Amino acid sequence: MIAENLRHIKNSIPKNVTLVAVSKTKPNAAILDAYTAGQRIFGENKIQEMAAKYDELPKDIQWHMIGHLQRNKVKYMAHFVDLIHGVDSFKTLKEINKQAIKHQRVINCLLQARIAKEETKFGLSFTDINQLISSEELSELKNIKIIGLMGMATFTEDQKQLKEEFSSLKVLFDTLKGTMSLDTLSMGMSGDYLLAIENGSTMVRVGSAIFGARNYIV
Numbered sequence: 001m002i003a004e005n006l007r008h009i010k011n012s013i014p015k016n017v018t019l020v021a022v023s024k025t026k027p028n029a030a031i032l033d034a035y036t037a038g039q040r041i042f043g044e045n046k047i048q049e050m051a052a053k054y055d056e057l058p059k060d061i062q063w064h065m066i067g068h069l070q071r072n073k074v075k076y077m078a079h080f081v082d083l084i085h086g087v088d089s090f091k092t093l094k095e096i097n098k099q100a101i102k103h104q105r106v107i108n109c110l111l112q113a114r115i116a117k118e119e120t121k122f123g124l125s126f127t128d129i130n131q132l133i134s135s136e137e138l139s140e141l142k143n144i145k146i147i148g149l150m151g152m153a154t155f156t157e158d159q160k161q162l163k164e165e166f167s168s169l170k171v172l173f174d175t176l177k178g179t180m181s182l183d184t185l186s187m188g189m190s191g192d193y194l195l196a197i198e199n200g201s202t203m204v205r206v207g208s209a210i211f212g213a214r215n216y217i218v
């Protein structure tokens, strides 16, 4: 089932769009099914859960942290995380930089932009992103690299609203690309990844459409 779902999704997205298989709450056996089917990039939203899976699973898996970050837990993933999607403050970037130095790495990060109209979603305003990116403090953090932006649209079926939210982030992404080198725009989940791609996404984060529904809300 998992292999079949993966094949279906891979066939429906362009080659230049990266698929992150969101395996949060799912057991290692399910991840291995996807791995055997060729998937190498997995996304988790809890740092300690991801670290445990990293220890137990094949080392050529690239682990993406897609959840809200607790700064005091960054240290548990700094030695292996491949990309951190949900960065939404300078303080967090500073902590990632500090932990990356300890492991002599440069950690790739995405800034999470607030695009949803819902109040519960995390993320920086577009103004905050512009300020952060042009700040002198940022240029002092040598062990992090901002390679793009991430956004989560409102949980709605309203295609027009989703399109507006995705395309607003694409506009910001293109504007910033004029001043720095960015290549990753992470937007789109199981319910809206095709629409996100139509509106400029280069990386989709798909969980339930691959692994089935999760047993509990996270």
Ligand SMILES: *Cc1c(COP(=O)(O)O)cnc(C)c1O
Pocket (backbone or CB within 6 Å): 022, 024, 045, 066, 067, 152, 188, 189, 190, 191, 205, 206, 207, 208, 209
């Ligand atoms: C859970 C999660 C996803 C995947 O959600 P699905 O609807 O299961 O595809 C994508 N992005 C983030 C940030 C998530 O927390």
